[in-house]
């Protein structure tokens with residue numbers, strides 16, 4: 001199998017071989033692309049300073065139509081965030097392979113705090129968590145109703161309220177505590193939209209951190225990579241989640257796949273900037289169409305991440321001109337077909353008992369729950385696992401997740417919904433959705449975890 005993978009790797013020109021000597025001067029996190037500055041700046045935070053960007057009228061009109069129908073009042077607040085780049089927050093994911101260690105102190109002294117520390121996550125038992133959600137929903141606190149498809153009534157949808165303290169005293173010792181999965185992944189966030197400076201590449205030195213939308217880490221947490229796993233990152237460029245996977249654990253193999261040559265070059269640079277050469281035998285770059293893995297590598301992987309090509313609401317809203325906006329809207333209509341094919345391929349590529357995480361950075365239910373629903377219909381041996389108590393509840397202090405009360409039984413087995421023209425939007429059944437809101441501007445991010453039965 002190793003041989004086969006190696007052969008399938010592109011016969012790479014030297015600039016694509018990520019273990020080639022460090023020569024790149026551009027970074028993976030986009031910010032560096034914009035900041036052409038050379039040399040690392042002093043670690044000084046600044047306001048995001050995003051210049052005023054104008055939304056593309058055609059895309060905004062399309063979003064208004066679709067999302068006010070799907071999300072109701074929730075859309076007005078998400079819209080306000082998406083239209084206001086200076087309000088966007090940035091996460092700082094630390095690089096555990098960098099030998100420079102002063103960064104945590106600097107972040108803490110500047111008001112950043114650890115997103116994934118276990119310390120500030122309330123320790124709730126499963127029963128308590130259920131009680132908290134139900135009782136808060138009954139009270140109607142911090143809720144926003146939003147209409148969706150014909151299957152859902154507007155009042156069915158609410159924001160998951162913040163859980164900031166344990167409402168019922170100490171959890172019962174005998175019950176499993178509600179905690180984030182253990183991970184060596186470290187990310188620091190600030191309550192305000194302050195951005196840490198991006199780092200230029202320094203030859204021979206790994207970057208210390210990666211700037212990102214912290215919601216991007218949720219699919220990686222959901223993937224639960226363990227040491228020794230064989231992992232496929234099916235749509236990998238520019239490589240933020242691949243780097244996060246390598247922060248979480250040491251897989252036996254991480255295959256990073258990206259068919260687009262320019263984006264693959266960017267991916268290669270990211271890997272080169274964040275991973276030491278000693279990991280070269282474990283991390284590989286592949287150039288296939290992701291739809292082919294289901295046949296070429298059937299049943300090989302323990303874990304597959306499908307961070308699918310999607311509408312990317314944040315960036316598409318700010319399309320540079322009307323023509324680009326129109327083109328993207330045309331592409332948007334075709335995406336669910338590609339996404340469905342990629343997810344099918346991923347499920348075929350995973351071994352029985354293995355898991356696939358499907359994620360997008362759009363709010364569109366057609367690219368989210370409708371894709372998962374369609375694929376589940378083809379794979380009776382696959383089932384969605386709830387991410388509610390594992391991810392949404394522990395992190396509700398930081399992210400605005402939406403929920404549908406009454407469908408949140410923590411022990412409920414999700415079942416595929418009957419095929420329908422209208423998406424069902426059962427985010428709690430088919431996945432979880434982070435909706436940007438003022439003060440919690442992370443997202444959009446949809447994620448769903450599917451296990452292939454053994």
Ligand SMILES: C[S@@+](CC[C@H](N)C(=O)[O-])C[C@H]1O[C@@H](n2cnc3c(N)ncnc32)[C@H](O)[C@@H]1O
Pocket residue numbers: 234235236237238239240241242257258259260263288289290291307308309310342
């Ligand atoms: C949302 S981006 C992935 C972001 C990446 N996972 C990260 O965290 O940095 C989706 C990627 O899928 C790639 N893509 C498009 N069509 C694909 C296909 N048929 N197979 C695999 N990847 C594809 C795109 O070129 C793009 O780089």
